[in-house]
Amino acid sequence: KNQVEQSPQSLIILEGKNCTLQCNYTVSPFSNLRWYKQDTGRGPVSLTIMTFSENTKSNGRYTATLDADTKQSSLHITASQLSDSASYICVVSAVNNNAGNMLTFGGGTRLMVKP
């Protein structure tokens, strides 16, 4: 069964500090991995996408890494801001097949940035 596990479940950091969120997956055959940000009371919004051949991708203060061999990804947030307080969801796509959509969602990491 395809699974996506995220850690930690929750995290509290001080404004200006860095943090790293982890995602481990057992999705096969792997197509891509996305990180989504979900603000409280809102829908998830895509931050970045990683394909099999990519091992690092940045989007502003967010940097995602992917190790396809160990099936791990991380999301590093630099110089955190209060607006970074949200849940971060790792979503792994399997290669398309006739069964249709093949997205597996992690349970998310809830980040709180305190002043």
Added chain:
Amino acid sequence: NAGVTQTPKFQVLKTGQSMTLQCAQDMNHNSMYWYRQDPGMGLRLIYYSASEGTTDKGEVPNGYNVSRLNKREFSLRLESAAPSQTSVYFCASRFDRDSGNTIYFGEGSWLTVV
């Protein structure tokens, strides 16, 4: 830029009542989805529509029905609501089911069944 719009935002139902969640997207997307999100769990797929005129069951379809009314609209119906259906529901869409396409989510519908 409306994107994916879903209504209602909040709803309280009594056990056994029925209701329909409405979803519309204005991005000319072919594929649309309904998910539910429960505390501590990842989003789970209820139903999806790969293209206009087709619908398929996802991971947790029991107790739900869907209608792809046209390319823009995809509704989710609870025929006889149960407390286990208390959840946050998200409608989503993407251009087509190619895994490289970004999936866009609505703002969510909070449903409580008492």
